[in-house]
Amino acid sequence: MPHDPQAPDAVLARIDAMLPAALDRLMDLLRIPSISTDPAFKADCDRAADWLVADLQSLGFDAAKRPTPGHPMVVAHGDGPADASGPHLLFYGHYDVQPVDPLSLWDRDPFDPALENTPKGQVIRARGASDDKGQLMTFLEALRAWKAETGQLPCKLTIFLEGEEESGSPSLIPFLQDNAAELQADIALICDTGLFQDTAPAIVTMLRGLLGEEITLHAANKDLHSGMFGGLAANPIRALTRILANLHDDQGRITLPGFYDGVSELPDAIRAQWQNLAFDHAAFLGDVGLSVPAGELDRTPLEMLWSRPTAEVNGIWGGYTGDGFKTVLPAEAHAKVSFRLVGTQDPHAIRAAFRAWVQAQLPADCSATFTEHGASPAGLMQITHPAFEAARAALGDEWGRAAAYVGCGGSIPIAGYFKTYLGMDAMLLGFARDDDQIHSPNEKYDVECFHKGIRSWARLLARLA
Amino acid sequence: MPHDPQAPDAVLARIDAMLPAALDRLMDLLRIPSISTDPAFKADCDRAADWLVADLQSLGFDAAKRPTPGHPMVVAHGDGPADASGPHLLFYGHYDVQPVDPLSLWDRDPFDPALENTPKGQVIRARGASDDKGQLMTFLEALRAWKAETGQLPCKLTIFLEGEEESGSPSLIPFLQDNAAELQADIALICDTGLFQDTAPAIVTMLRGLLGEEITLHAANKDLHSGMFGGLAANPIRALTRILANLHDDQGRITLPGFYDGVSELPDAIRAQWQNLAFDHAAFLGDVGLSVPAGELDRTPLEMLWSRPTAEVNGIWGGYTGDGFKTVLPAEAHAKVSFRLVGTQDPHAIRAAFRAWVQAQLPADCSATFTEHGASPAGLMQITHPAFEAARAALGDEWGRAAAYVGCGGSIPIAGYFKTYLGMDAMLLGFARDDDQIHSPNEKYDVECFHKGIRSWARLLARLA
Known part of the structure; x- marks a missing residue:
């Protein structure tokens, strides 16, 4: 030995x-x-x-x-x-x-x-x-x-x-x-x-942890014809896009109240190690046809991937999605949203904050229901x-x-x-x-x-x- | 006789x-x-x-x-x-x-x-x-x-x-x-x-006339895993929701430059006739489970339906839309958008304005392609x-x-x-x-x-x- x-x-x-x-x-x-x-x-x-x-x-x-x-x-x-x-x-x-x-x-x-x-x-x-x-x-x-x-x-x-x-x-x-x-x-x-x-x-x-949520926004009790109702009736896709567009501010930060509770700055020793890795983000993104880091403006690429939380829409659907065109105002619109979590962020608190935040932004005649898809810190x-x-x-x-x-x-x-x-x-x-x-x-x-x-x-x- | x-x-x-x-x-x-x-x-x-x-x-x-x-x-x-x-x-x-x-x-x-x-x-x-x-x-x-x-x-x-x-x-x-x-x-x-x-x-x-457009936003050259890329890679659904959310301002007006060119105020005689119709918009909306006119704040319900133009998202899709959850950052996101036109609005000019307006809002690493779906004044x-x-x-x-x-x-x-x-x-x-x-x-x-x-x-x- x-x-x-x-x-x-x-x-x-x-x-x-x-x-x-x-x-x-x-x-x-x-x-x-x-x-x-x-x-x-x-x-x-x-x-x-x-x-x-x-x-x-x-x-x-x-x-x-x-x-x-x-x-x-x-x-x-x-x-x-x-x-x-x-x-x-x-x-x-x-x-x-x-x-x-x-x-x-x-x-x-x-x-x-x-x-x-x-x-x-x-x-x-x-x-x-x-x-x-x-x-x-x-x-x-x-x-x-x-x-x-x-x-x-x-x-x-x-x-x-x-x-x-x-x-x-x-x-x-x-x-x-x-x-x-x-x-x-x-x-x-x-x-x-x-x-x-x-x-x-x-x-x-x-x-990173992961929190998954599915939102369904409900408006009319059936799909409507946009000729007969368009301009007067609420369109849940419009409401959904407005709500989801608000998830990030212009700096790329996530706007949910309390979202960053439990997110710490990187310790200096770890930051130095990461610096030393000389991550080639241009090559990493270039391999998939991208070029510009899309996260918070003031963060390094490795922070975006490893130590910063995210909010992403992983799926969205509503109305007519087939070939051609149908002038429908749908009764419902849907999205699957996930949050990658870091530090001591509490997935259950963030789920509750997300739901309340969506509810607070609903326009007249729209309601929201939610389905959970997992929560791990x-x-x-x-x-x-x-x-x-x-x-x-x-x-x-x-x-x-x-x-x-x-x-x-x-x-x-x-x-x-x-x-x-x-x-x-x-x-x-x-x-x-x-x-x-x-x-x-x-x-x-x-x-x-x-x-x-x-x-x-x-x-x-x-x-x- | x-x-x-x-x-x-x-x-x-x-x-x-x-x-x-x-x-x-x-x-x-x-x-x-x-x-x-x-x-x-x-x-x-x-x-x-x-x-x-x-x-x-x-x-x-x-x-x-x-x-x-x-x-x-x-x-x-x-x-x-x-x-x-x-x-x-x-x-x-x-x-x-x-x-x-x-x-x-x-x-x-x-x-x-x-x-x-x-x-x-x-x-x-x-x-x-x-x-x-x-x-x-x-x-x-x-x-x-x-x-x-x-x-x-x-x-x-x-x-x-x-x-x-x-x-x-x-x-x-x-x-x-x-x-x-x-x-x-x-x-x-x-x-x-x-x-x-x-x-x-x-x-x-x-x-009303009708103009139909389909947008596809493209980001990465393939679907990405949100664990591996999330936070660093552009998400075209996020870009799409931000663009579509900007189609209307807080007053319900459509924000495309030049969109209202050719939209006239209702003649007084017609306005009086419409007033006389005593349109029961509460009943009209109530039949489909709605209650509040969703158009421009300063317009009557009949104007919203008959004499004012609209912009509506009739379909939206991208990412994973099946049962359960998939943490995908999709390569593409799609929407079908239609405009109901009035007066002498020029559908071809509005199509061009819409495309330019979308292009002007694209974030880094996103591109857009368009498909036309009809244009009638x-x-x-x-x-x-x-x-x-x-x-x-x-x-x-x-x-x-x-x-x-x-x-x-x-x-x-x-x-x-x-x-x-x-x-x-x-x-x-x-x-x-x-x-x-x-x-x-x-x-x-x-x-x-x-x-x-x-x-x-x-x-x-x-x-x-």
């Missing part, structure tokens, strides 16, 4: 030597079409869980497939050295994968993985290569090398692998509740995220846990550039669930690249990411154990 | 006596399912035209079925007394009818007409009873009674009956162009409108022709209350076509009621309207001839 946390050289050398075998193992796992959302693949999901149980048992874990009403969980417990002073770590990944449609857009069978040489380097091509089988195997391979080199695991470990992440995790919360004591650890390591712009190691410490990781600085240092050592605490504009609910149901902080880090085409045809994982990912975990375990 | 225009008593008495036979004739015509939009009824349209040709020939007209690429026109010419000093009148109606779907909502076969007693009086129930077979027969029955009583027609007459009015009149303009000389008359009488609020006789002298009848005051007086005599020059919020293109292609003014008057359910199941025409309609034409002809 290496005692200099900066240089677990023997373990790293073993990882390098074992890479071909590690790739073979990953490809074995990738051959199992564990598509969780399609009942036709239920037996395959089971088989993937069995494969992982066997692999964990080979590493000395007390591992078992645990039934749920859906696909099974894999839970494994392992002990480190008797004199270990390091933390008890829980590792999370998921063995299920997305469907593969449209199959015609794949250049090969998605479940016949292969190594391919590309202009950007060698890749493992298969459904799940990046999301999340390749990523979860980085951790298991690091443990394998560690065990091979030292004869034991580096510290007390719990492995928790889910089989329903790509289908909404219906069994997850009940399982966490039913097994809360067993799943306790000092911190959870979640490997389902990526590098920042392909090369910079990153630890996600801010996850932002996730803010407690980076005071020593694992965070250890991980930053380990990642920096491996990737040759400083690791940053970054945000994530979307939601990764598992981190919040660990906090809510197990009282456990979580750290999200991973090695995916933006061009991995997860959820799309021709998914891949770079061999470099797999290899350096395994090495990153070895360095991190050395620093923590 | 009655020489006192106020009292064509003998003709009126004959109309009263002939009413049962007139109803039988109308029911004969109503039994022909002349649905113009459905090719399955092509032979029936032909049969309806034949029926009318025969009926006109029985009145002494030189009548013929005239082929078009679609359904035939019926054109008939007749002369009045050799010493007649009255005008040459052209009468227009249409013999085709709307489809009957959904048939299940009809209380009887739509083409098996019957007289029914209702709480509001006796009605003729059938498809086309009001729109427009019953209405066109009011004129023919008035001529029949006149001829029976006096031995000749009251004046020089051209009858022009169309068979494609309910299917967009594709053959109309070419037919008018090809037969312009033959169809010349001093004024056209168009019987396809109604009483005002069921009891007040009315002559439509203002028809408003129609303003020249009420200086003596037929107008004659018609007002005749209608007032028959209905026991003053007739008014009214507007019509919708479009009746035929009046404009007569002006454009024949240089001929037109007068629109008719006897339909608001509850006739034209275009809907259980269409009806009140026997009172049919009877008093015939009498109204007799009085009008007496005043003109």
Whole structure:
């Protein structure tokens, strides 16, 4: 066991030597079409869980497939050295994968993985290569090398692998509740995220929350003819556009009263790290045909994506929307509106504020009804846990550039669930690249990411154990 | 022939006596399912035209079925007394009818007409009873009674009956162009409108025009995920709502530059007539679940409907509009916008102004494309022709209350076509009621309207001839 946390050289050398075998193992796992959302693949999901149980048992874990009403969980417990002073770590990944449609857009069978040489380097091509089988195997391979080199695991470990992440995790919360004591650890390591712009190691410490609302504005009791009624009768589309247009002021700020309660300024240390990432927003936007950051005028592009809340209309409809033209004044108009939340913004308070704000702007003869579509607060990781600085240092050592605490504009609910149901902080880090085409045809994982990912975990375990 | 225009008593008495036979004739015509939009009824349209040709020939007209690429026109010419000093009148109606779907909502076969007693009086129930077979027969029955009583027609007459009015009149303009000389008359009488609020006789002298535009706003080159891009990427729905919200100011006025060019104040005489109509806007709106006039704050309800232009969003769509929620930032957002036009507003100038106005408001990264959906100017009848005051007086005599020059919020293109292609003014008057359910199941025409309609034409002809 290496005692200099900066240089677990023997373990790293073993990882390098074992890479071909590690790739073979990953490809074995990738051959199992564990598509969780399609009942036709239920037996395959089971088989993937069995494969992982066997692999964990080979590493000395007390591992078992645990039934749920859906696909099974894999839970494994392992002990480190008797004199270990390091933390008890829980590792999370998921063995299920997305469907593969449209199959015609794949250049090969998605479940016949292969190594391919590309202009950007060698890749493992298969459904799940990046999301999340390749990523979860980085951790298991690091443990394998560690065990091979030292004869034991580096510290007390719990492995928790889910089989329903790509289908909404219906069994997850009940399982966490039913097994809360067993799943306790000092911190959870979640490997389902990526590098920042392909090369910079990153630890996600801010996850935006999400609040969804659907509005229906009602006016007349039926659709009206705009010749017979136009000019005299209220048009709910007009009312809806006026209300939604007021959601932002001319500076791009959201106008709901109290909306920014709980939104903090970025700490200077984090701001400096983000500055150092040199985010190329022109390229990021340019890839999708855009050029100008559309958020608050006085915020940086990364703040707009990670640390500032948003209000967006994700859908709008009303009246006649088919071919040609129909001069209708519709009885109703509809919109789906979402808010990305940060800091300690309270989704329930914002929902109430939004509804009151809409009601206050209704013109005569218009009424509003609302449907909720979920409410989750932002996730803010407690980076005071020593694992965070250890991980930053380990990642920096491996990737040759400083690791940053970054945000994530979307939601990764598992981190919040660990906090809510197990009282456990979580750290999200991973090695995916933006061009991995997860959820799309021709998914891949770079061999470099797999290899350096395994090495990153070895360095991190050395620093923590 | 009655020489006192106020009292064509003998003709009126004959109309009263002939009413049962007139109803039988109308029911004969109503039994022909002349649905113009459905090719399955092509032979029936032909049969309806034949029926009318025969009926006109029985009145002494030189009548013929005239082929078009679609359904035939019926054109008939007749002369009045050799010493007649009255005008040459052209009468227009249409013999085709709307489809009957959904048939299940009809209380009887739509083409098996019957007289029914209702709480509001006796009605003729059938498809086309009001729109427009019953209405066109009011004129023919008035001529029949006149001829029976006096031995000749009251004046020089051209009858022009169309068979494609309910299917967009594709053959109309070419037919008018090809037969312009033959169809010349001093004024056209168009019987396809109604009483005002069921009891007040009315002559439509203002028809609003219509301009239709479809906007598509484009932003990113594909739909984006609002977690990954939200806050940084432009949302075309947001841009669209802001632009459309600006179409009206807080007073309800339309903000397009130059939009009100050509919009005149109502002449005092017309304003007085409208005042006299005592329009019950509360009841009119109340019937459809509304209560408050939604147009310009300083205008009366009838001005809003008849003499003021409008801008309405008739359809809007973009993003995810299905069940549930999808956090998409769409690549595009769409709206269908129409303008009802009055006075001498120029639809082409307004289309150009609208497009420029939208372009001027586009935020960064948004572009707009437009599709036209028709442009017709408003129609303003020249009420200086003596037929107008004659018609007002005749209608007032028959209905026991003053007739008014009214507007019509919708479009009746035929009046404009007569002006454009024949240089001929037109007068629109008719006897339909608001509850006739034209275009809907259980269409009806009140026997009172049919009877008093015939009498109204007799009085009008007496005043003109």
